[in-house]
Amino acid sequence: ARQSWLPVRWRVQAVVNLLASARPAGCGLAVAMRIETCYVCSGPCYPGHGITFARNDAKLFRFCRGKCHKTFKNKLNPRKLKWTKAFRRAAGKEMAMDTSFDFERQRNRPVKYDRDLMKKTVRAMERVQAIKSAREQRFWDKRMEKNADVAKERDLAEVRQGLDLLVSPLVQQDVQKVAQRVAQRVKEKA
Numbered sequence: 001a002r003q004s005w006l007p008v009r010w011r012v013q014a015v016v017n018l019l020a021s022a023r024p025a026g027c028g029l030a031v032a033m034r035i036e037t038c039y040v041c042s043g044p045c046y047p048g049h050g051i052t053f054a055r056n057d058a059k060l061f062r063f064c065r066g067k068c069h070k071t072f073k074n075k076l077n078p079r080k081l082k083w084t085k086a087f088r089r090a091a092g093k094e095m096a097m098d099t100s101f102d103f104e105r106q107r108n109r110p111v112k113y114d115r116d117l118m119k120k121t122v123r124a125m126e127r128v129q130a131i132k133s134a135r136e137q138r139f140w141d142k143r144m145e146k147n148a149d150v151a152k153e154r155d156l157a158e159v160r161q162g163l164d165l166l167v168s169p170l171v172q173q174d175v176q177k178v179a180q181r182v183a184q185r186v187k188e189k190a
Helices: 008-022 066-073 085-090 099-104 115-161 169-189
Strands: 051-054 060-063
Touching: 051 066, 060 066
Parallel strands: none
Antiparallel strands: 051 060
16 A cells, blocks of 8 residues: 555566565576677677667667667668678678578577487587687688788888898997907007
8 A cells, every 4th residue: 555656567566576586596487688789880788788779660779889879870881880890791800601600590499498408509509619719710810811921021121221220249249349459459558
């Protein structure tokens, strides 16, 4: 009777919370939260974070932060923004097509819990992650091969430009010997 001034929704939520707290700790309904991807930058949108925009045709656009939401409102193309994953894939900086991406797709079909199946699934996920990281490393190495040649040319040009500043150790020893001889001659004359 005391809570009659609260909206109905809040009262229902309070009852649900009360029932959930009265339940024993071991028997509870575990709800798995889905991590969505940002429409602009393809980053993760965790539950309770970011902004969701529902268009008139009921299509949902999820944004991880205000920067992505503002980009969408300004009608900017994510493939032309250098900080997005779409740009990196379009420019060839990240892998765009790979069979390991098929494992990350959403699957909405419920599966009955089976311990052996879960064990196999976890092992398969670890193996897929290892394969994916190895492929990404090979892709990165192949992409960076050109940079090694460019860096070597840049270093050689810098050495050529400042070659007069570099003196070999043998020349330095000769200069020191000459300086010592001059110092001895000065002492002998004095």
